Amino acid sequence: RPPACRQRLAAAALAQSLAPAGGLHDEPPPAWIVFKNFVTEPERRQLLVSATQQRGNGLLQPNPAGPLRYFRRLDHTGGVDDFLRALTKRFEAAVADLSGQPQDAALGRVCSWIEPGGSVHEHDDEYAKDSRYAGFGHLRANIVVQLEPSGMPIIEGLPVAVNERDAWVFMASHSRHATSPVKGPQPRIVFGFGWTVPPGFRLATAR
Incomplete structure (x- = not known):
């Protein structure tokens, strides 16, 4: 099959893998959700x-x-303020059944800065087998705080179309994800939750 077809099939298989067993839902959940103009x-x-x-x-x-990448684990270093707490609650109101779930303790809330020439390698964020989680x-x-046309997020080999002010949500434990290289003159800046x-x-x- 051509690469584009294989990517579509991979995305469909990923979405199916996220569905709970038992046939409770007719449609598989999406591999990701984009909220336009989230901020x-x-x-x-x-x-x-x-x-x-x-x-x-x-x-x-x-x-x-990876090189040319900088970050701060905000929960671990006293970097969470009232504004970030409000944005956390905004996500919890936007995603079904997210309110009341515990915040991730491994990575937590993060400020990510990638200089031109840098990128995020493909990986997932599955919890370790010996972890309590x-x-x-x-x-x-x-x-998305600052984004050149390059540096787009990629989930399971597929680009996620986002612009500044948008947000995207996905199951990082289930999905291989990365970014394309940042080519523009400005760094790529993202706040993660x-x-x-x-x-x-x-x-x-959420409905």
Whole structure:
């Protein structure tokens, strides 16, 4: 089959794998959800100022997973403020059954900064087999603060079309994901959020 066809089949298989057993739902859940204009432009600028200040103050550490990547685990370093808490609740209101789920303790909320030339390698965020969370799902939600046409997120080999102010949500424990290389003059800046969800958690928008 041509590559595009194989990618579509892989995405369909991934979506099917996320569906709980028992045939309770006719349609498989999506592999990801995009929320257009999840934050306002003033809110995007507020996040941009925060990330830029953290970078300038040396709070964003080199990411050992790859060159030209910097990040800060905000929950682990006192970096979560009322604004980020409000955005956390906004995600919990937007995604079905997410409210009340515990926040991910492994990675938590993150500020991610990728310089031109950098990228995120393909990986997943499944909990370790010897972890107390083994078998649980790891749901990630990301807000696009600054993005060149390059540097798009990729999930199971498929590009996720997002723009600045958008957010995308997916099961990082189930999905291989990466980014294309950042080619533009500006860094790629994303704020990420995470939750630990039960096995069989079904990704859907709240109604």
